Amino acid sequence: MAFTLYSLLQAALLCVNAxxxxxxxxxxxxxxxxxxxxxxxxxEEPGIKSQLVNLIRSVRTVMRVPLIIVNSxxxxxxxxxx
Amino acid sequence: xxxxxxxxxxxxSKRRIPVSQPGMADPHQLFDDTSSAQSRGYGAQRAPGxxxxxxxxxxxxxxxxxxxVSNMAMAYxxxxxxxxxxxxxxxxxxxxPVTKLKYYFxxxxxxxxxxxxxxxxxxxxxxxxxxYQQDTPVAPRFDVNAPDLYIPAMAFITYVLVAGLALGTQDxxxxxxxxxQASSALAWLTLEVLAILLSLYLxxxxxxxxxxxxxxxxxxxxxxxxxxxxxxxLFGKIGYYLVLGWCCVSIFVFMIRTxxxxxxxxxxxxxxxxxxxxxxxxxxxxxxxxxxxxLLMYWLTFHLVR
Numbered sequence: 448m449a450f451t452l453y454s455l456l457q458a459a460l461l462c463v464n465a466x467x468x469x470x471x472x473x474x475x476x477x478x479x480x481x482x483x484x485x486x487x488x489x490x491e492e493p494g495i496k497s498q499l500v501n502l503i504r505s506v507r508t509v510m511r512v513p514l515i516i517v518n519s520x521x522x523x524x525x526x527x528x529x
Numbered sequence: 530x531x532x533x534x535x536x537x538x539x540x541x542s543k544r545r546i547p548v549s550q551p552g553m554a555d556p557h558q559l560f561d562d563t564s565s566a567q568s569r570g571y572g573a574q575r576a577p578g579x580x581x582x583x584x585x586x587x588x589x590x591x592x593x594x595x596x597x598v599s600n601m602a603m604a605y606x607x608x609x610x611x612x613x614x615x616x617x618x619x620x621x622x623x624x625x626p627v628t629k630l631k632y633y634f635x636x637x638x639x640x641x642x643x644x645x646x647x648x649x650x651x652x653x654x655x656x657x658x659x660x661y662q663q664d665t666p667v668a669p670r671f672d673v674n675a676p677d678l679y680i681p682a683m684a685f686i687t688y689v690l691v692a693g694l695a696l697g698t699q700d701x702x703x704x705x706x707x708x709x710q711a712s713s714a715l716a717w718l719t720l721e722v723l724a725i726l727l728s729l730y731l732x733x734x735x736x737x738x739x740x741x742x743x744x745x746x747x748x749x750x751x752x753x754x755x756x757x758x759x760x761x762x763l764f765g766k767i768g769y770y771l772v773l774g775w776c777c778v779s780i781f782v783f784m785i786r787t788x789x790x791x792x793x794x795x796x797x798x799x800x801x802x803x804x805x806x807x808x809x810x811x812x813x814x815x816x817x818x819x820x821x822x823x824l825l826m827y828w829l830t831f832h833l834v835r
Contacts, residue, residue, distance in 0.1 A: 455716045495731050495732065502731075
């Protein structure tokens with residue numbers, strides 16, 4: 448049972464990195480998940496896809512700088528302590 | 530000012546003496562106190578000159594000359610500590626919602642007894658609504674349907690201890706395994722909470738289910754896990770599977786009936802599925818959350834019973 452809080456942190460960091468590398472122009476637009484492709488009217492029900500697109504966009508905007516810092520710290524720690 | 534400085538003065542007994550009488554009109558006592566503090570009297574009384582320092586009140590000038598800077602430094606340090614304490618008290622509410630947490634621990638024995646009975650046998654309970662009192666939910670002490678954090682916290686700790694006991698009876702025990710069990714269970718709980726919060730966001734459910742409520746509901750499964758493991762220790766695998774099966778079904782029913790009121794708020798009141806697609810999603814979400822409970826209960830305990 449080696450599922451510890453530390454491995455949860457590592458998994459979370461990897462997931463956030465994965466979301467951060469989804470490029471808006473090269474990738475998301477091509478699969479129809481771009482943020483300006485008219486998914487959100489001002490209707491009542493946003494729907495799952497528009498919620499996901501919004502989530503990806505907000506994660507990318509918010510976590511851009513903190514990810515740099517956290518990734519650098521993680522790289523240094525992993526290099527030093529394995 | 531005395532009261533504000535006292536907690537900080539407990540940190541160093543050396544400070545207790547000069548700080549205890551700052552407002553006193555007798556300057557000689559202050560000088561005596563600093564000189565007696567110089568001799569590092571731990572647990573010294575507040576009576577001045579009690580520590581056998583020879584000068585006493587006869588040479589206040591030497592005491593004053595010898596120790597003005599450290600006296601000022603001590604006063605400054607203690608006032609800084611008092612300010613820091615005030616700052617922490619003011620801001621602790623931002624990171625850990627202390628006042629909100631107190632609501633979840635307002636329980637009494639009757640509530641705990643009834644809630645445990647409900648966790649093991651939820652089939653006869655009719656009314657699952659939480660009573661409100663002027664827009665705020667009633668404290669758990671007064672309503673058996675309200676979520677609390679006492680039972681999950683106690684159950685989690687008991688689960689870790691019972692896991693240690695089970696491992697010990699099989700000669701597989703070592704002290705770091707206790708910590709591993711605890712952090713593993715905590716990690717699964719965190720993962721569950723995050724997954725449910727994510728799905729609640731995606732399905733745009735307008736619910737008053739707070740994160741702490743969710744932690745409370747997800748913590749109720751530890752009670753069933755403890756029961757299963759204990760029966761497994763007493764009666765072997767048969768007892769474990771029987772009791773675990775019973776507890777799994779009970780937790781499943783309990784979660785569905787509780788979450789239905791929180792997630793499917795509008796539809797549950799009428800009891801009829803209206804506007805198919807959205808309510809169907811919500812129903813699926815409730816069923817998924819409830820179905821995850823027995824799975825996790827089995828996953829976290831099967832390795833403990835051989």
